[in-house]
Amino acid sequence: MAIVHQHGCGHVGDDVINTERALLGVATNPNVGAVVVVGLGCETIAGERLASRIEQRGQRVRFVGIQAEGGIERTVVRGREAVAGLRQQLDGLRREAQPASSFVFGIDADGPLADAVCGVAAQRGARVVRGSGAPGPGRHVELAGAGAQVIVSLRGRGQGPVGFAVCPVLAVAGDPELYRALCDDFDLDGGAVGAEAIFERAVVTFNGERTASERRDAHDFVLRRLARSM
């Protein structure tokens, strides 16, 4: 699967570091078995450098550069070869039993229900990461970078469910009416279930049951920035 995004060029100051860290974090999330970085060649966050940093973290990675390859068609041909080679390496992998402590889940929300879900997770020995940025899909990137394999997204009033590129998102509706209107795209009605049920569903998701975001094949990728593009 591909992540299409608008970032990588025209960054200044801390925004360079922040954006590169975000891309690096997503690429090295434990749900990602391998990565192909597609670069242009003249951009601020050089694809080749990003790929080498991904490799330093022990991830399988290949790089293709549009300007280095000599255009889009050649890049796609080389990129397909890279994907096929990496896919072969991953096809032999199987799920293995893991202790609860290897389960890291990210919680995209603040407030009492989020605190309660964190409390249940802590009791069961799972690790929880909580973002620092504004709650919402912009936090998914941060949570993925912190190692979360499953994201629990507690949406507010009037807010629809948002998927994410590399982690299943368990979308919990913050308003029963919206839950009914978007029942295919939400996983749970936050008004009808408590923290225990949310955590139980997160565990099931961890073990491979697909969330609504995965069933509709949502690859949403929202990256908030520290500065405007130059």
Added chain:
Amino acid sequence: MSDLLGYRRANETWGVRNHVLVMPAQAAASTAAEQLAAAIPGAVAVTHQWDGDRDDRDALLVQRTLAGFCANPNVASVLIVGITDTDRALAENVASRGCETEFVALADHGGTLRAVDAARPIVASLVTNARRLRREPMPISALVLGLECGGSDALSGITANPALGIASDLLVAGGGTSILAEVPELVGAETLLAARAVTPEVGRRVIAVVHQFEQAVRALGVDVRGAQPAPGNIEGGLSTIEEKALGAAKKGGEAPVAGVLEYAQAPPATGLYIMDTPGHDIEQMVAMVAGGCQLVAFTTGRGTPTGSAIAPCLKIATNSTVFERMDGDIDLDAGAILDGRETVQSMGQRIYDTILTVATGTLTSSERRGHREFALPPQLN
């Protein structure tokens, strides 16, 4: 009347393409928009990352950009895909600009997959209606050309940009409109541009828009190098932003500067305008297209294959090496000026002639390759 043939729209604008666009009102509707366009041949979707936060400081700018893009004359009709009825505001904005607009909310159908099923016949019928339209003789005064450079090198200001400037002057002299943008790439050229302003007030605005950018950078307390010029610009022989800018400004030729536009604002009349956009290639392109530009002419020294879902993007190489190297991604080779096969003047005329051919229907490389890059002003954390 020129030899141009275009699509006459109900709101008296003219398209050079006839697209049916599927636009998500926010990121969470991108999956549905993509699936719809993939299901109906003849429809095209863009995706974006705006998260729907109406309290975001850029929310109004984002709305103006999305609405302007949908209302571009190259779009015959548009389906806006929203999450709830709140997103209907975008559809109403587009419709108020005189464009054929449909709206579907995921929440009216239980979610993405059922909404896609429900909206499929709507998109199919928009495509059928669009295909009935025929090109008619189009006045050159209706053509708005976006001027852009991306992946500039030391030859940009010597070959492709001055030649594009000549093409822009030909268009403006013929009664058409050009947009010069990417304000960071005008730093150092502002007094030259201000001297060409049609009124002292326009001249002051040209200076002001460049100084505002410089102040914003100073306020951030950062070094703009690395972003402007970018690493590839420096590898390509450009040393400073001022050097890059003096070359970049040549795309605007020598025509009088008729006015300064805000990001995504439509030019109020014909002539050469300056739009306040970043240098980021895709943000700039989207801003110009959202301002009504139907065709982009894009020079490149390093080889940047950017294109738009709805506007043809004509690529012009600054040197023959990159033209040959970027196999089939670039339309014209202004490197021919260096070895004497062309002069700046003859290359400018060739670019202008090609712009008219493309406007009348010939596909550019970026269209054949299916480029549809899209970017909005990034939301800040």
